[in-house]
Amino acid sequence: MTGQLDSMVSIAAGTTLTGSGKVGHVIANAGTSWHRPFAELSAEEFDRCVRDNLYSTFHIVRAAWPSMAAARHGRIVTTSSGGIFGIEGRAHYVAAKGGVLAMTRTLALEGREVGIA
DSSP, X not given: OHHHHHHHHHHHHHHHHHHHSOOOEEEEOOOOOOOOOGGGXXXXXXXXXXXXXXXXXXXXXXXXXXXXXXXXXXXXXXXXXXXXXXOTTOHHHHHHHHHHHHHHHHHHHHHGGGTBO
């Protein structure tokens, strides 16, 4: 699935770049969630939630990063509701969104050298 998602995002980014020549802003608002107490959560459900929430954000930002870095300007907005405080019955979602939050903070550090915030 990760390879398929990467291909779909690459196609979308390529279409955007073809139309405008550059990407200046990215909003990664991917997310799926469902109620499942931790004791009942399967590894497959956990993996699916991480793919849907964290990996999708990774692929979207990664596809736009080279264009923004080349222009020495770009803005990235991600969403991570629940990633800080936790939500009962959604440990899988909170873990994935916590990953989005940590990745976003790291991207801010790495991006400042190339004009990406």
